[in-house]
Amino acid sequence: MTALDTKPTIKGGVHVPQKHDSGHKHVSGRAEYIDDMIEPAGTLHAYLGLSQCAHGEIETIDLDAVRAATGVVGVLTATDIPGHNDVSPTGKHDEPIFAEKLVQFWGQPVFAVIAETREAARRAAHKAKITYKPFDHLGDVAAARAAGGAVVTEGMKLERGDVAAGLANAKRRLKGSVTIGGQDHFYLEGHIAMAMPGEDDEVTIHSSTQHPSEVQHMVGHALGVPSNAVNVIIRRMGGGFGGKETQGNLFAAVAAIAAKKYNRTVKIRPDRDDDMIATGKRHDFVVDYEVGFDDDGRIEAVDAVYAARCGFSSDLSGPVTDRALFHADNAYYYPAVRLKSEPLKTNTVSNTAFRGFGGPQGMVGCERWIEEIAYALGKDPLEIRKANFYGTDKRNVTPYHQVVEDNIVGRVVEQLEVEAEYQKRRAAIIDFNKTSPVLKRGIALTPVKFGISFTLTAYNQAGALVHIYRDGSIHLNHGGTEMGQGLYIKVAQVLADAFQVDLDKVKITATTTGKVPNTSATAASSGSDLNGMAAANAASQIKARLVAFAAEKYSVPEDAVVFEPNCILVGNQRFDWADFIDQAYLGRVQLSAAGFYKTPDIHWDRAAGKGKPFFYFAYGAACSEVVIDTLTGEYMVERVDIVHDVGKSLNPAIDLGQVEGGFIQGMGWLTTEELWWDDKGQLRTHAPSTYKIPLASDVPKIFNVKLADWSANKAPTIRRSKAVGEPPFMLAISVLEALSMAAASVADYKIAPRLDAPATPERVLMTVERLKREAASQ
Template sequence: MNKHTSDLRAETIIGGVHSSPRHDSAHKHVSGAAVYIDDITEPTGTLHAGLGLSTVAHGVLKSIDLSAVRAAPGVVTVLTHEDVPGVNDISPSYMNDDPVLAAGKVEFHGQPIFCVIAETREQARRAARLAKIEFEELPADIDIWDLDVSTHRQVVTPLTLKRGDAAAGLQSAPRRVKGRMRLGGQDHFYLEGQVSLAVPGEDDEVIVYCSTQGPSETQHMVAHALGVPSNAVTIEVRRMGGGFGGKETQANQCAAIAAIAAKKLKRAVKIRLDRDEDMVATGKRHDFAIDYDVGFDDEGRILAVDYTFALRAGFSADLSGPVGDRALFHCDNAYFFPHVHAKSAPLYTNTVSNTAFRGFGGPQGMVGAERVIDEVAFAVGKDPLEIRKLNFYDAMGVKGERNVTPYHQKVEDCIIQRIVAELEESADYAGRRQAISEFNATSRIVKRGIALTPVKFGISFTKTESNQAGALVHIYNDGSVHMNHGGTEMGQGLHLKVAQVVAEEFQIDLDRVKITATTTAKVPNTSPTAASSGADLNGMAAQNAARQIKDRLIAFAAESHQVPREQVVFLPNRVRIGDSEMPFSDLIKKAYMARVQLSAAGFYKTPKIHWDRKAGRGHAFYYYAYGAACSEVSIDTLTGEYVVERTDILHDTGRSLNKAIDIGQIEGGFIQGMGWLTTEELWWDGKGRLRTHAPSTYKIPLASDRPKIFNVALTDWSEAYEPTIHRSKAVGEPPLPLGLAVLHALSDAVASVADHKICPRLDAPATPERVLMAIERLKAAQKE
């Protein structure tokens, strides 16, 4: 098998890192062969659950008559809070403010009060509607817009960030603008809703097949509710049909209910919410009311900013604290503020508790930053892109002091200037800006707008202990590899990327690496697959495990062939030992015969990061991911309807592990961000009832809504500043706020009706109605 050295250099494995094999389950997704929780063959005798939900937003439970429910066909039992054997709480921070089933009172319309267990799902759901519940209704707070931030109840301690003296900076600034922005929330609208299948075992054991992003957290929550140790509960998930943060904490309730029923009845129990129930009873992206006060000079250089980010938390804490924190962490986006003061206000409301959503508050913070840029640009009469570039953090390698964030971390890897400059040229921003101006001057009804917006996104969990991961790698004696890690697959290609890392370490083709379901029985104490850290953390943990085995193999080969360790080299699908070579599988067989351990548990923890929340300072993020988008829109000034004509994106993924996967994530993230900021409107009525609870009333972007021209490119020169996995960068969340380009292109088009003299202050989502109202507002102001 000896080959010339030049031939060896030209030879590579199939599917290693920096290549683009297809998603491992892509063919299963499109053919329907992919197995989700609801596709698992149900054990004989499986029962089904249906929820009984509150019909008021806030009230005391005066009486609950479930006699008709229990007598309904097929009903086996009905669970209430009294049937929870452990603690009736699934709050992620153990604050005891988020019950499995309501006890004594309800705090939002749609809160689960009881659960019917029946022979079929249809029987359970029909029976749940027969309950007779009497409420003593209490006053309810629904919207946050008119709540007093200084006096209204907050669900967790808010965060304040400050650097410099914002009050003095504002007072002394040559120019100053104050304003307020309404920013809507977003439903996760995953294709697979919340679902769990619990199978009881002997003693206190139970296995729960659950669509969850956080198997270990779900394990602990189920154990907490059952009153058993965590080692009695196993959570398994092969894949999810989408998550986007909606299955980080929200999966816990269904898992706990199914497990409680399964252990009580000693039969398997499945619960699957339908779309309406899911949208009503589970949390969403937080909507915000953003107050800002900005001081700047005549050139448009920002001197001081004061922010308040009020967020609709809902009735319990859930993740509102860290979501509000991350909004503050991104209130600067890519801009340096010499003096800054920013505070969060997670306000209690009688609505479902809002939760994690792709970006986890970061996009909301960026919206605040970009509104400030718009205000300054209109005040000084300049193109917003000029103001953006004027206020960027110092470029990487440029010595200066404009590189400290509001949380006192230095930005040492800033490449936003180069990204924006390259996109500005490739998208022909200046030429199109001139063409749009000429078009608008002669077009009476249709107006066009363009915007180029940047993204600087911090990568790491701000909860320091979450920045760790484990993995388990086995090599069987035929040379095939089994890979398991703590991350979960929700369509984003995480399993594939981690498998590529393992294949690269052993220099074997990707098809020799078996990807297995995530389970708490193999890798304990996992962090949720969130914060864009899935590949960063789990890839490093899997690499660590593979290298442990590889080190043993090198030691064995060197000793058995009497050569130095340096002469043991892994080549594509084989190993060179001194002057000879053998297939990888042959080496494994020999190592097995020599009783070499061919299994390893890997571990990784992110270095450098630390965070002092009380002080509001620290090294919160390991590194930053960057990107920019340029979007052009056309609007009908008579109706507010609009289309996205073109979008160009240049995004930084470092040395991409898999370019095809990353480009798909960028395309999807942009569209999801665009949907959040344009068409996806959540609306509660005065009674606290969510009225946009189905595809008929809640509009996510369709294929027809995508930009007519859609160009996405990766930076081909970037690599991670820190030693991440193969110098790649996270790509899950950073692309979502690229959708800001569409919001600001719409704002630019609206501004044209008043000759760009007035800031449109276009709130989000910028639905056609809001666009039309903004147009009419500017027309009226122009007449005054």
């Protein structure tokens, strides 16, 4: 018990910067990933044998040389799978672990080698002799459409208002198309799994996954055992970005099947090349649109089709293409709108979740027609953006009929426009371009409005498990996964704040299906929202028990029991936290609780295209300035200013890092990261030598990032914070728009540049040359 006149404080809690719990381990190399774990004696290694045909039938397969190779223990094919040969996350059963007769993309797994060492397995995998009867293959959106437009899943339509009348009555109309490239996740840690056989039907799997419960489910089906026999553990990933939401299923299943077959621990880790070839990526899109607008640039009607290269199976293409439509409005109101998706089947690896989950592609599409309107009217694109912002009354209903009730986009953009001196700099850039024959500059300011929640309503739930031990130390476990984004430290801060104890009293533990069941994927930017609330719910249960105990023991009303920093005030007595917890233990108080949370007030009817799929919206704006060389197409991003809305930040240091990282990753997608398949359907950009992600030298010379510290979420989220994982990614659209302005300067801004993504130097150069020709012909 301490004196009442002391003024205790806690170290930690929410709304203050805290370092990432593993940050010091990341930079020193001491953070333990799956490949760093000590392998049990006798561990075997698996390696995949991949098809070398984009679409065809296996005529012959000879694996004798594989089996005879040095160090090989055995080979797995589809016939060795005791349960179901499928890892489809949607239940469509269209994604086999191993191809049996039909191969549907170059790089599809056909078998797996199990050997004493990884190198032995890798070398043996290349000794297979397989012949194919090739079929025609569909490589992209154009080919899929030309072949009849088969889809991997049913598309969606969003419609509101009379689109035909809106277009017919509009004073001006334009039609166009924009191509938006895909993106590889390029994690620092690639896919990996290690499976350890247990007794009877049990298996424990360490999997680099964002969705442990799905891996548990898929492995159970592949082995033909119930989920209670499978325990999936993940402490951290070296990057996820959505690519480890479903793509880890395959590797975990192969490791588990081999582990049970040979009764030895089995680990599988592909090379970077094979990882990129065999796993899905961000969907590339072709967006066709027609827009009606007035002389002020206000949109009257939009009719657009979003077609995506989805690959050979459904994977998450349905919800990804759905979300593209959900964000085809970005921050803009359309009086009449019709949006359709085409999730097209192609003979390429099945594309999957990637930061933004289709939202970025939806926004690039709509920013294209905003830009086209500006060039048609000879106006600044920012003027057109502001003229079409969501407002109040009737101008606040989305294409999916949700009312936008928390709109702050105008204030965010206004703040950035002033602080970045946008108008002054734009005028200076136009003057510069008049006298600079080779180097041309561009500037753009673009907004972001991003809906937060899983559009599959069932995923908007989370669990947490909290123990307080007799010495006052706290054990935290929840269903969220840590991929470097700082989720673990944020939830720990929530718990420290709830109990009013120092952050170092909270022990963060690995996510495991054996502690918190039926977890949702750590995706959709909802990790902190869901798991933070679940942890807070567990804390409230324990606190209620402690309050009741203290009130009874010391004969005080319950409102006289107050949690203060590192102590409990009971009437006129103050007890040290650890001492009080020991009293509670001796008083037989349950000091453990399973917390749960489900997002309230959301609903969605996909067939009708109506509902409230999002709990709230996150907002942001970015202003980017670039310079291009019109002789080579090379460019530099000179300066970027960002104001981003994270509500009342749980951890400003972590959130700033997420905004900065998200922007740079988005910039890479829209500028340098280009995926290219040859005419045989083989991915040729499958290594750092052929696929260019942003480097440290690509970071803008001036990079000013600020959180909108005046914002607090109107929705009852965890401590009024907002999600930060995905929304900043789309701030990078400002770079593409700035490059467009720079290119358009060669035609005196009179022709819409129509610069597709990624805006590689080659594409920038071709756009500049095309604009010069068009200007000369007018």
